[in-house]
Amino acid sequence: MSAPIFRDPIEDGAADPVVVRREGTDEWWMFYTNRRASASDPGHGWIHGSPIGVAMSLDHGASWHYRGTVAGLDAPGDEGLNTHWAPEVIHAEGQYHMFLSYITGVPTDWRGVPRTITHFTSPDLAHWTRVGPLRLSSPRVIDACVFKCPDGHWRLWYKDENAGSSTWSATSENLFDWQIEGRVLAGSPYGDPHEGPNVFALGGYYWLIVDEWHGQGVYRSDDCKLWTRQGIIGSDPGHDPMDLRFVRHADVVAFADHAVMFYFTHPLWNEHSQTEGPPDATARKTAIHQAVLTVTDGHLKFDRNVSAHAGLLR
Template sequence: MSAPVFRDPIEDGAADPTVIRKEGTNEWWMFYTNRRPGVEGPKFTWIHGSPIGVAVSRDDGASWEYRGTVQGLDAPGDVPGGNTHWAPEVIFAEGQYHMFLSYISGIPDHWGVPRTITHFTSPDLESWTRVGPLALSSANVIDACVFKSPDGLWRLWYKDEGQGSSTWSATSTDMFDWTLEGQVLAGSPDAPPHEGPNVFALGGYYWLIVDEWRGQAVYRSDDTRSWARQGIVAGEPGVDAMDRRFARHADVVIVGDRAVMYYFTHPEWDEASQTAGPPDVAARRTAVHQGVLRVVDGVLGFERDVPVGAEVLA
């Protein structure tokens, strides 16, 4: 119960998963930050320099096959393969696939470097064309999520690390030209610092979840503009020994009247006591898990202990 459904077979650092069905097929594609837990280097070198990994399921999420890493995402002028790719958001919209990628030039060993959200398009999820970085609220933005709001606009939510690790939004009519909208959730006592926003519709409401590094904070809305905090899900440990840690940076796939949440954990990091970060290679390793979300009486609930091998996307 609740054991990992996928671990990266090369680096063992799969994080920030996003899952999408390939149009016209029975394939589900998982894109993820391919962290490098075992890399040598000072301070935060290991969390930078990551490519985007890919895994594919042909049995509705029961099993996942590693497909390598996405090529061609480096910015012009940057050293190919020598940059940092984080937290891809991949959706199908306006007749093609779009990726909104958190991008850092180079492989820094510290946090104080510019980060952009960069847009790519693809006809097939395999070859990607660079559109370019978005002009947003600061030069330290990551973790994009895109969803079409009931007002007819595409809306992009993201983390602004330059402004208290808060969530901001921008809007577009065509997925290419974006207008900054403003701050959505402040990094404050009412909405503590967080990352990884994800928006979806389920059970007659719109939902926004964010990673507060103690589980996923839940907000509910009638219009995706005004959000009311509901609480935390996935803060309690799962049954399996590899799912005892906080659920981090999640993605949600809607399947009928329920949703499947993909999240990652650090199975071997004692995160409650080692608050400065993973202290060694074993603690840095990560695993992807799945759980089920349902809405009952207007409340979003989470079932964490879903068996591995369940065809959750059917």
């Protein structure tokens, strides 16, 4: 119960998953940050220099198979190793769109380092064309989530690290031209800092979850604009010995009566006592898991104790 569904066979640092179906097929593709768990770089170098990994399922998520990393995502002129984080991938307007957190090079610290959310398009999920970076609220933004809202606009939520690690939003009518709306959820010092926003519809409501590093904060809305906090999920351990740690940076695929959350954990990191981050290559290793979400009486219910082979459909 709640055992990992996927681990990266090369770096063993799969994180920040996003799952999308390839249109017209039974293929489900998982894109993820491919952290370098065993890298010898000083400081925080191991979380940088990461490509985007890809896994595929041909049995509706019952099993996942590694298919390599995504090429062609570096900015023109950026030679050598660069950093790719937290892809958002959707199918809309006849093609696939990726909104990627991008950092030039391999910084050994994250403080003050510029980072952008960069837009790509693809006809097939395998080949990507660079559109370019978005102009948002600061030069240090990451963790895009894109969702079409009931007002007919596409809305982008993201983390602004220059604004106390808060969540901001921007809107677009075509996915190419974006207008900043403003701050959605406060970060430090006015609220709890967080990252990895994800928005989905389920049970007659819209839901926003954010990674608070001790579980996922949950917010509910009727319109994708005003959000009411409901609490936190994923802070309690699962039943499987490899799923005892906090639920981190998650993606949600929603169906008619349930949704499947894909999240990652550091199964071998004692995160309660080693609060400064994973201290060695073993603690840096990560695993992807899945959980089931349902809505009862207007409340989001979270069950992480599901079979690793349960797949997407019930």
